Amino acid sequence: MADALPATALDRILELTVLLGEDMTAGLAAQGLTPSRAHLLFCLHERGPTTQRDLARALTVAPRTVTGLVDGLVAGGFVTREPHPRDRRATLVTPTEHGAEVAAGLHAGRAELAARLFGDLPAPQVGDLVDALDRVLRRLREATP
Amino acid sequence: MADALPATALDRILELTVLLGEDMTAGLAAQGLTPSRAHLLFCLHERGPTTQRDLARALTVAPRTVTGLVDGLVAGGFVTREPHPRDRRATLVTPTEHGAEVAAGLHAGRAELAARLFGDLPAPQVGDLVDALDRVLRRLREATP
């Protein structure tokens, strides 16, 4: 029991991971999205219409996985598959109006959650927290390249 | 762009979530475990031989899910199903010698990871980090009961 502080810090982060995951998954489910589909939709929101191939690369996921995710998003009315104007093999996954609104909402929701979690803290404390997390992230990347 | 600091803090935590998850999943996979199976094995390590029913309660998971997880752990030689001494309906999931060793290793690995991430930081800084995370966790629990 010489130094339990690091272990406590890790415990808190793991707990935060779980709670944050549950919170976000529940919020997404309320809109008819799974985390993976939301990730794809969000990606689309940033990049505009994109081929499935490029989506697979952007999400570091197998092409087959994108087929399934897009199938689900099409069924839910979030995106459509449009023909690529110059490559008849490819399809351009394109957000519908509804999909674009939801994606914008996700973006706003993220800022809202951040405000809920950190908005009340004095800025210097949030700054210190960010610095500490940066250090931890750096160490994690060093050991796991 | 009035106050991007909370958003940055959330970004860091989400990134940490992803990296930590990958790091742990890879470590578990190297030992032939998935995260869910490791969770069950770890639970068993803390409680000793346990019925599947109680495992389902402890992991907040459907009984059927426990059947599948235990099937996998039995196939991997981590646990066995032993008859319950007083209730012939129930089985006591029991770690094998190998399973107990792996579980102990998981425990040690967690402390190691904590040291890797936070061991070099001065104790007061780690303390501040824990405090900040506690505050965030409290807010998350308040809003999501």
Next chain:
DNA sequence: TATTGTTATACTCTATAACTATA
């Protein structure tokens, strides 16, 4: 010949419902 997206197959995790054996 290389690339895009598909079908086919398989595995993990999860859930609900119906069933068996036991309490």
Next chain:
DNA sequence: TATAGTTATAGAGTATAACAATA
């Protein structure tokens, strides 16, 4: 009647391999 664990079925996410159409 209630409980423990199973089978049966289902759906999400992921992966690999083989294949079609197109480049």
